[in-house]
Amino acid sequence: MTDPHQLLKQVFGFDHFRGVQEEVVERVLAGRPTLAIMPTGAGKSLCYQLPALALEGTALVISPLIALMHDQIRSAEALGIRAASLTSADDRDTVVRRFLGGELDLLYVAPERATTDGFRRLADRVPLSLVAIDEAHCVSEWGHDFRPDYRLLTRLLDDHRELPRLALTATADPRTRADILVQLGIPEDGLIVSGFDRPNIRYHILPREQTGRQVLGLLAERPGPAIVYAPSRKEAESLAAQIAASGRPALPYHAGLEPQVRAANQAAFVGSEEMVMAATIAFGMGIDKPDVRTVIHAGAPKSIEAYYQETGRAGRDGDPAEAHLLWSAADFALARQRIEREMPADRQADERARLQSLAGLVEATGCRRAILLRHFGEDPAPQCGNCDNCLNPPATVEVTEVARKLLSA
Numbered sequence: 001m002t003d004p005h006q007l008l009k010q011v012f013g014f015d016h017f018r019g020v021q022e023e024v025v026e027r028v029l030a031g032r033p034t035l036a037i038m039p040t041g042a043g044k045s046l047c048y049q050l051p052a053l054a055l056e057g058t059a060l061v062i063s064p065l066i067a068l069m070h071d072q073i074r075s076a077e078a079l080g081i082r083a084a085s086l087t088s089a090d091d092r093d094t095v096v097r098r099f100l101g102g103e104l105d106l107l108y109v110a111p112e113r114a115t116t117d118g119f120r121r122l123a124d125r126v127p128l129s130l131v132a133i134d135e136a137h138c139v140s141e142w143g144h145d146f147r148p149d150y151r152l153l154t155r156l157l158d159d160h161r162e163l164p165r166l167a168l169t170a171t172a173d174p175r176t177r178a179d180i181l182v183q184l185g186i187p188e189d190g191l192i193v194s195g196f197d198r199p200n201i202r203y204h205i206l207p208r209e210q211t212g213r214q215v216l217g218l219l220a221e222r223p224g225p226a227i228v229y230a231p232s233r234k235e236a237e238s239l240a241a242q243i244a245a246s247g248r249p250a251l252p253y254h255a256g257l258e259p260q261v262r263a264a265n266q267a268a269f270v271g272s273e274e275m276v277m278a279a280t281i282a283f284g285m286g287i288d289k290p291d292v293r294t295v296i297h298a299g300a301p302k303s304i305e306a307y308y309q310e311t312g313r314a315g316r317d318g319d320p321a322e323a324h325l326l327w328s329a330a331d332f333a334l335a336r337q338r339i340e341r342e343m344p345a346d347r348q349a350d351e352r353a354r355l356q357s358l359a360g361l362v363e364a365t366g367c368r369r370a371i372l373l374r375h376f377g378e379d380p381a382p383q384c385g386n387c388d389n390c391l392n393p394p395a396t397v398e399v400t401e402v403a404r405k406l407l408s409a
């Protein structure tokens with residue numbers, strides 16, 4: 001077996017494992033069943049890709065979406081990893097031939113196929129290294145994306161009790177975690193939870209006065225790839241134009257653009273070292289750009305979860321990055337109106353509570369990171385030293401609580 005650290009450097013080009021990756025990889029290599037809870041961007045793929053290379057045989061990777069599989073395969077192949085998927089969009093004969101010939105390090109399969117008798121017979125004919133179950137929250141009814149086919153995976157897993165079994169998800173809620181362990185036959189001591197802290201991201205939250213001027217001012221001092229999240233398509237367009245007019249390459253991205261334009265703008269951004277993407281929240285999912293240095297919110301996000309996820313697109317490479325949120329009380333008034341107009345009655349209280357938590361974050365005079373991490377159930381240090389309030393404690397404690405008052409009215 002090749003040394004994991006050597007593979008990390010030679011195949012993936014990284015000097016260090018990040019967070020719990022090393023622990024997860026070691027467990028898999030030791031054959032111990034594991035459920036890894038790691039936030040988006042933490043590097044879950046490497047946790048099964050590296051062991052797949054270190055161990056003999058082909059790794060089966062269960063993944064729910066064809067588009068997701070094909071993205072993963074493209075990035076694996078770019079590293080020289082031999083990967084394929086068996087979906088309706090693939091040439092079945094070629095993939096089966098490579099699988100049977102032992103020419104694959106990774107085979108991606110959707111759960112509905114992986115649980116058929118035909119696939120199970122096929123898998124019995126090939127030496128396998130491990131079974132990875134990505135997006136494992138799909139196995140639980142408590143999760144936000146239950147898929148009944150995930151339940152049937154026990155058949156395939158029972159066929160291969162001797163293989164290392166690794167389930168992965170970013171879903172943090174304890175009830176879902178416990179359910180995944182039971183459904184996939186992983187003992188409680190197989191649970192590895194990665195922290196949610198992103199210490200290299202510096203958080204700034206400040207009142208919005210003049211969006212365009214403030215955004216341009218921030219960008220002028222911050223070279224490197226940046227994302228500006230705008231509250232509407234129109235504002236994304238307008239910000240992209242203003243930023244481009246200031247001499248910095250900038251493009252818009254939102255769901256109202258033609259698919260080809262979206263794809264072209266995304267590719268231009270991913271390939272650039274200085275571009276700004278002025279986007280709605282339609283931008284970001286599945287985009288792998290580790291060197292985004294700045295994320296600016298030109299208006300309040302939907303919730304703390306959304307804020308964490310959107311700012312989390314900064315600094316995935318671990319180098320210093322910044323998040324700036326420009327908010328106004330009007331954002332909260334509007335969000336509240338929207339809840340009352342558009343949400344079913346039984347969801348309104350929940351949504352208002354989420355908005356209240358967000359108001360608590362933006363109006364806080366204490367450490368922003370501590371608030372974020374406590375929100376995700378962690379017990380952080382009271383001061384992080386790397387957010388606006390820690391670096392520049394608000395001089396006068398003049399708590400106006402505009403947003404919170406607005407919401408409780």
Ligand code: ADP
Binds near residue numbers: 042043045
């Ligand atoms: P997840 O599935 O957890 O959202 P990915 O597996 O897509 O995350 O990885 C996110 C990014 O982190 C990718 O760009 C990947 O190359 C990078 N990455 C993974 N592991 C490391 C590491 N040890 N050091 C630096 N970057 C890493």
Ligand code: MG
Binds near residue numbers: 044045
């Ligand atoms: Mg992933």
Ligand code: ZN
Binds near residue numbers: 390
């Ligand atoms: Zn702080």
